[in-house]
Amino acid sequence: MNICIHRGSNQIGGSCVEIEQDGQRIIVDLGLPLDADDNVPDYLPDVPCLTNGDPSLLGIFISHPHLDHLGLLKHISPEIPVHMGPAARRILAAAKPFLPDNWPDLPAGRDYDAWTAMETGPFRVTPYLVDHSAYDSYALLIEAGGKRLFYSGDFRGHGRKAKLFNNLLSRPPKDVDVLLLEGSSLGRLDEAGRFPTEAEIEEQLVQVFSATKGLAMVHASGQNIDRIVSILRATKRTGRKMVMDLYTAAILEATGNPNIPQSNWQNVALFVPQPQRIQIKTNAWFDQLKHHSANRIYGQHLQAAPSEYTLLFRPLFMGDLDRAECLSGAAYIYSQWEGYWERGLYDRVKSWLESRDIAKQSIHTSGHAGPSELKAFANALSPRKVVPIHSFAPDQYAGLFPNVEPHADGQWWEA
Structure with a gap:
């Protein structure tokens, strides 16, 4: 399994990960950067065939309905399947008529069934429902070529769905080779700090x-x-x-x-x-x-x-x-x-x-896990390596987690 973080190795927002196996590819999230002045095609990452489609690109898997994870979908070919949570798809459809910039209809795709695996080409993808400030949010377990990658998406353990976080800690996926772990709170909250519930x-x-x-x-x-x-x-x-x-x-x-x-x-x-x-x-x-x-x-x-x-x-x-x-x-x-x-x-x-x-x-609290929640999450999954994503402070990972392996945007590497 070959992986490339196109955007997100050292920033929050604009997340996009490409995964390749046996010449076939999937994309995980296609977000608009938080500092984007406008939602224009110029922000599309350097992923082949996003705008014209290609048989090697099997689909895009969206973790949750926030613009910094799916905002660039408006520029892709409608031939590319887009998979996401069923409620997330309905929410986006309900919001679309109210938006000022003429969003196209989302490309068709499969709806997630939480904790039930989906197969496409050489990939097996299992969505894990998580606690986040976006409704119907998921982490994704991706298996291919004998390797297992867990993409955390955005998550927390202090929302109204904290039970999902606790359940994941008590029954984590096993034998995870790579944990792509968000770290939005790092640099904003010290290790002993916590966000309000x-x-x-x-x-x-x-x-x-x-x-x-x-x-x-x-x-x-x-x-x-x-x-x-x-x-x-x-x-x-x-x-x-x-x-x-x-x-x-x-x-x-x-x-x-x-x-x-x-x-x-x-x-x-x-x-x-x-x-x-x-x-x-x-x-x-x-x-x-x-x-x-x-x-x-x-x-x-x-x-x-x-x-x-x-x-x-x-x-x-x-x-x-x-x-x-x-x-x-x-x-x-x-x-x-x-x-x-x-x-x-x-x-x-x-x-x-x-x-x-x-x-x-x-009066507000974060939609993201604090450092203590991140540590508990990483400890429960016990991956062979932790790769930073969705964080302005990837340098802080090594002080919190074992086996940290950072990768720069645009760099291909093996799971």
Whole structure:
């Protein structure tokens, strides 16, 4: 089994690994770099036949639905099979109409059945469901030529699905030759440090909601399902209702999980901001709107009783909130990666908050394993070698794991 990390040996995001056996190839993840200015074909890695297809390229296996792991799929040939989790595929299909840059339909491929092997050519691929901030995320065990490679994808052990992490520690795959291990937390957290759990995030939200006299606005990704569950639980505990837009309602329904918050739940409401109303009219999404409108509210409801609501904030709400005059005593909680804020992605939100004298509060936890979780993971799998990926600090691996073997981007090597 021959392996090449095309991108990710010394950076977070843009992950792409090519694996070759007997002249046939598969790709694991095809991500957009985090520092990309735009999603353009120039960022495609140097993998033969991504744009025109080739019989030797058997398919692309996606670990989870985050752009830094699948964002470049929009530029590939539709002839290349793309395999991923079934809920991840549904979520991407639900999100597609709302995206501004005309994403094509994803190429067809097989849906993962967790812990069940799939075969293509000389490769046998087994998806392992993992705890991550993206719903329906997987690590992948790849077998070919008598070798076994375990690709961790992105994972953690402190989310609402931590049981998956603990199960993997207690029943790891055996005889792993190579562990391609993400290290997003290295350089950000010392070895003894840990990230807050989602349960602790819920408690922090309860404290802020209880102290907020007006509307509580939480700026979180509509695809961070664990966080939405935490927000709803904190909302119910403080006597509020959680308000979402049509995009978030569509994403939550696409999970196919009846235990995930839905637009028709008793403690949930739908508010459709003006930019989305234009989208609905332009695209004739009237049936979809009706489907989610059982608990629809309007600006006058927020104006009359802002303290009764928690809003899953998105920047497109700002104009409607101003027109509703519902911001007296409001709180804004930023619940995403701070890098987006620091890089200026939300400068318009920052100016809007400052002009209305609303302070930014941050309540968040990482979607990635901390150093102690990484060590426990590597110890459980006991691979013959650990190869760094998805980390800005590959130099720190040798101090944490035995048998570290770094490989540079673009370098081919044997398992």
